[in-house]
Amino acid sequence: MESKIITGSTAENEAPVRFVIEPSEALEMMKELRLSSVMELLPTLLPAVKRMARAPISSYHVGAAGLGESGRIYFGVNLEFPGLPLHHSVHAEQFMICNAVAHEERAIRCIAVSSAPCGHCRQFLQEIRNASEILILITGSGSGSDFRPLSSFIPEPFGPPDLLLDDEPLLLEPHDNRIEIIGQWDGIKGAARRVRDAAEEAARKAHAPYSGCPSGFAVADGEGRVCAGAYAESAAHNPGMGPVAAAMAAFVAASGGAWEEIEEAALVEKEGAVVSQEGTAKLVLAAVAPKARLLVYHYRTPDAL
Ligand code: THU
Numbered sequence: 001m002e003s004k005i006i007t008g009s010t011a012e013n014e015a016p017v018r019f020v021i022e023p024s025e026a027l028e029m030m031k032e033l034r035l036s037s038v039m040e041l042l043p044t045l046l047p048a049v050k051r052m053a054r055a056p057i058s059s060y061h062v063g064a065a066g067l068g069e070s071g072r073i074y075f076g077v078n079l080e081f082p083g084l085p086l087h088h089s090v091h092a093e094q095f096m097i098c099n100a101v102a103h104e105e106r107a108i109r110c111i112a113v114s115s116a117p118c119g120h121c122r123q124f125l126q127e128i129r130n131a132s133e134i135l136i137l138i139t140g141s142g143s144g145s146d147f148r149p150l151s152s153f154i155p156e157p158f159g160p161p162d163l164l165l166d167d168e169p170l171l172l173e174p175h176d177n178r179i180e181i182i183g184q185w186d187g188i189k190g191a192a193r194r195v196r197d198a199a200e201e202a203a204r205k206a207h208a209p210y211s212g213c214p215s216g217f218a219v220a221d222g223e224g225r226v227c228a229g230a231y232a233e234s235a236a237h238n239p240g241m242g243p244v245a246a247a248m249a250a251f252v253a254a255s256g257g258a259w260e261e262i263e264e265a266a267l268v269e270k271e272g273a274v275v276s277q278e279g280t281a282k283l284v285l286a287a288v289a290p291k292a293r294l295l296v297y298h299y300r301t302p303d304a305l
């Protein structure tokens, strides 16, 4: 059974897939499909979501749908970037979680995904409070049809409690990183100004307790559409999602357009950051959006002024 409300196509005459579903829309879909719970709805959405994956290297499409405590449903797909090493790929589960972060969702209760989540994704989910209780359903063939807790996929987890104090905010919890951009940028106007502001806002919300280097990245296309990504670190380092990848995912979610359409980009990061995103930003833009202009802004935390 597949929901018809989301078409999964951006072809003319068909509604494009949106990457967030409001609770009222979810209810409508449930009625249409005669489902009694939103958990049952999640897997029906995946075939359409999967079609939005950008996987020119593997041709392997993955779709994920996560139910937030707000009742909203967030989607994610995998992204592959031709010209870049494979480790720059974005996994559908990471995309979905960053999508939830961008919408200030405070908890994800259950996730349906079209393939088994890889080790990195299982680890990345550990950044969410009470991660072990997140329920996961794998819809791919031979995986059964039950939601099972993340603790059954990763029974002896390494995670934030190994490195952080209990009162440190975790990935979906409010962050207000204190940031003051250095220098006079009054001359920056229009799209450049909007991407700077969006990148700064993302840096304030970033989850970077392990490096102490929160950062944000934002892009704009020729139509002035602005999309931002906040850095989301992992206790295990490698499974984290950088702000550049997060912004590329936000661009897919917002516009469905080609990355080549990106014209402006801004990175906001700490002065002298021990973990810097500048090299990655240049590398990714050169590969997927070569005509984009990048401006890099540095900040100091107010205490360091
Ligand atoms: N992939 C995911 O999106 N999630 C997973 O956890 C497994 C792998 C993607 C990454 C890559 O684009 C493709 O599937 C093949 O590995």
Ligand code: ZN
Binding pocket: 091, 092, 093, 117, 118, 119, 120, 121, 122
């Ligand atoms: Zn994965």
